[in-house]
Amino acid sequence: MAAVRTSSEIGFNRVAIVAVLLVTIIFLAPIYWIASTAFKPRNLATTIPPTVVFQPEISPFVKLFTKRSQLRNPASPEEYAAAPWWERVVFDGGEKIVRDGKGQVQWSGYPSRFMNSLIVAITSTVLAVGMGTFTAYGFSRFKVKGEADLLFFILSTRMLPPVVVAIPMFLMYRAVGLNDSHLGLIILYTAFNLSFSVWLMKGFMDEIPKEYEEAALVDGYTRMEAFFKIVLPEAATGIAATAVFCFITAWNEYAFALIMTSRRAQTAPPFIPSQVGSGLPDWTVIAAGTFLFLLPVAIFTFLLRNHLLRGMSFGAIRK
Amino acid sequence: MATTMITTLDRSSRAAARGLSDMSIRNLFIIPTILFLIVFNIFPLIYSLGYSFTDFRASTNAAANFVGLQNYRDLLNDPYVWSNFAITAKYVIISVAGQLLVGFGVAMLLNRDIPLKGLLTTLLLLPMMLSMAVVGLFWKLLYDPSFGIINYALGLGTFEWLSNPKMALYAVALTDIWMWSPFVMLLSLAGLSAVPKHLYEAAAIDRAGPFYTFFRITLPLVAPILMIAVIFRTMEAFKTFDLAYILTSQPTAELISIRLYKMAFQEWQTGRSCALAYIVLIMVLAITNIYVKYLNKVKER
Numbered sequence: 001m002a003a004v005r006t007s008s009e010i011g012f013n014r015v016a017i018v019a020v021l022l023v024t025i026i027f028l029a030p031i032y033w034i035a036s037t038a039f040k041p042r043n044l045a046t047t048i049p050p051t052v053v054f055q056p057e058i059s060p061f062v063k064l065f066t067k068r069s070q071l072r073n074p075a076s077p078e079e080y081a082a083a084p085w086w087e088r089v090v091f092d093g094g095e096k097i098v099r100d101g102k103g104q105v106q107w108s109g110y111p112s113r114f115m116n117s118l119i120v121a122i123t124s125t126v127l128a129v130g131m132g133t134f135t136a137y138g139f140s141r142f143k144v145k146g147e148a149d150l151l152f153f154i155l156s157t158r159m160l161p162p163v164v165v166a167i168p169m170f171l172m173y174r175a176v177g178l179n180d181s182h183l184g185l186i187i188l189y190t191a192f193n194l195s196f197s198v199w200l201m202k203g204f205m206d207e208i209p210k211e212y213e214e215a216a217l218v219d220g221y222t223r224m225e226a227f228f229k230i231v232l233p234e235a236a237t238g239i240a241a242t243a244v245f246c247f248i249t250a251w252n253e254y255a256f257a258l259i260m261t262s263r264r265a266q267t268a269p270p271f272i273p274s275q276v277g278s279g280l281p282d283w284t285v286i287a288a289g290t291f292l293f294l295l296p297v298a299i300f301t302f303l304l305r306n307h308l309l310r311g312m313s314f315g316a317i318r319k
Numbered sequence: 320m321a322t323t324m325i326t327t328l329d330r331s332s333r334a335a336a337r338g339l340s341d342m343s344i345r346n347l348f349i350i351p352t353i354l355f356l357i358v359f360n361i362f363p364l365i366y367s368l369g370y371s372f373t374d375f376r377a378s379t380n381a382a383a384n385f386v387g388l389q390n391y392r393d394l395l396n397d398p399y400v401w402s403n404f405a406i407t408a409k410y411v412i413i414s415v416a417g418q419l420l421v422g423f424g425v426a427m428l429l430n431r432d433i434p435l436k437g438l439l440t441t442l443l444l445l446p447m448m449l450s451m452a453v454v455g456l457f458w459k460l461l462y463d464p465s466f467g468i469i470n471y472a473l474g475l476g477t478f479e480w481l482s483n484p485k486m487a488l489y490a491v492a493l494t495d496i497w498m499w500s501p502f503v504m505l506l507s508l509a510g511l512s513a514v515p516k517h518l519y520e521a522a523a524i525d526r527a528g529p530f531y532t533f534f535r536i537t538l539p540l541v542a543p544i545l546m547i548a549v550i551f552r553t554m555e556a557f558k559t560f561d562l563a564y565i566l567t568s569q570p571t572a573e574l575i576s577i578r579l580y581k582m583a584f585q586e587w588q589t590g591r592s593c594a595l596a597y598i599v600l601i602m603v604l605a606i607t608n609i610y611v612k613y614l615n616k617v618k619e620r
Contacts, residue, residue, distance in 0.1 A: 013431060013432075016428045016431060016433075017433055017434075019428050020425070020428045020429055020433060020439060021439075023425050023428070023443070024439055024442055024443055027442075027443055027445075027446060027497065027500075027501070028442060028445070029468075030446075030454070030457065030458065030461055030497065031445060031446070031449075031454075033457070033460075033461065033468060034454070034457050037460075046460075046463075046465075046466040047466065048465070048466050048471060049471060050466070050468050050471055131351065131352050131355065132352070134347075134348040134349075134351075134352070135348055135349050135351075135352040137348055138344075138345050138348030138349040139349065141345075142341060142342075142344075142345040144345065144349065148615070150349075150353065152608075152611050153353075153356075154352075154353075154356060155607070155611055156604060156607050156611075157356050157360040157361075159554060159603055159604075159607040159610075160360065160364075160600065160603065161557075161558040161560070161576055161579075161596075161599055161600070161603060162558070162560065163560055163576050163579050163580050163583070163596070164364075164579070164596040164599055164600050164603075165360065165363060165364070166583075167367055167579075167583045167589070167592055167593055167596055168363035168364065168366040168367035168370070168593070169359075169363050170377075170583075170584075171366070171367075171370075171377060171589070172363060172366065174377075187359060188359070190355075190359075191355065191356060191359035191360055194352060194355065194356060195356065198352065222339075223339065223341055223344050224339065224344065227344075248448060251450070252449070252450035252451065252452075252453075254450065254451065254452035254560075254561040255560050255561060255580075259580075259584060268453070269450050269452045269453055270452070272452075272453050272456060273452060273453075273456045273565050276456065276459070283460050286456070286457070286460075287457065290453050290454070290456070290457055293450065293453055294449055294450070294453065294454070297448050297449055297450070298445060298448075298449075300448070301441065301444065301445055301448045302441060305437070305440075305441045305444070308444055308505060309505055309506070309509050312447075312502055312505060312506075313506065313547060313551075313614075314614065317506065317509050317544065317547070317617070
């Protein structure tokens, strides 16, 4: 802009700042609403006007993790006094926690789905980033015949609509018994993320000066040693960023998980919506499940903030 | 000179004895990935190409009969499927146009000295990182006619969004705009910060108005990156499944991938759904091709 700022320009700047703040508030409102509903008592989740100020509660999380049944009569004072604090909050909502014959608390479906999400996302990320790093190095440092076509092929596998791939995969998995298994989902997510990881890692590899390895080769390193001892440490940031992107993609994935899993290996994204069902859902419990599920991604987004641009454009645009 | 020659030769022979040649390392690094992608991405497609010429139903044990191009003929003559494509096209246009307007607009606002700019940008990017299915589900509560905060905030009373055949598609698009405008914003910011400052200084010296500066300097220079955002989002919006499937069951918001899902996994018309999958696949590959050509062009610069 011009060296001397006119008063109207400064005025416009102020308007812009206010507008940006407003937009940020609007964009974050749905996320704030999820977080706040996760700590509300059930009767305050669906009020008009919406409840903004309230005494936060932990009961939605207790309910999220346990199986419950409706109480016919309110809990007796003795029962109430004997119960641990996390059971009292459930009594307050007119429900009680289901226990088996030995008095063990019965878990809801949520913890196992959350674990499944962790297992599948972490394993597929390690595989996709591991293979992707080697392949990206291969493409970055050596002449490959038809390189552009191969890279297009690799990228295009990522662009396929999930349902299109899911139909034959479902039939094949059914034939070999991989339906509703962790391994089946891990393979799918690895294949899905591998193409992305190759593209992104190639950009990071291209940025590491060739001279580093050449110097190492002259010093008597083999190409393998140079790769492991010189290139990999240099690429560490890129590998970490790629891994976080792959993790988030696998963590958030819905369509494959919906089609390929039903119980044993089901991840959280198809499970959480299936809890809504018909009738009046308990939105505080859904919000609690959503909140826990979104938390890792929100943290990762802050860690990734300097790499977001690159990751979202397949490494095409750099800062 | 001579000693150098000898040591070099010596080293290379030693290295050759100890390690693999560059050629074999290259093959070792690249070929497993290509094979993996062929086995798990291309082979299934060949498998389903075969089924697309049959009347196979995965829900029965009956053998598949070869029906030739019947499935493709039926699909292309099915007005229902065409209307799914029309709905998808409408959805893509609304949602991408919305994201472009909001995303680029916010980027223009953000492209100045603002306190806490980095934090604000990161916060604004949050929606696109979250799970479409899980966050999409929560929008059901936000859209709820009687106690949703959207109707409350806008003073719309008990306006129906998701269960209203006329509004359902727009409601899904609105949620998509919320999720993905940050993506356009992110790319736009990169484009805007790359515009050389001296161009603006020159324009100011020439007393160019803000409109002239915007249309003659800003827009042409940011256009290539905006183009990437538009093609990428078009491709993604075309494939949309999660959000629309979770938010609404209105036939007026039945996108092509939802039709495909229902055909394959609810009606179990496996053969026919394979054929529809191929029709969709060809469309996506066409857009991908444009996208990659464009990416490579931008990368070269």
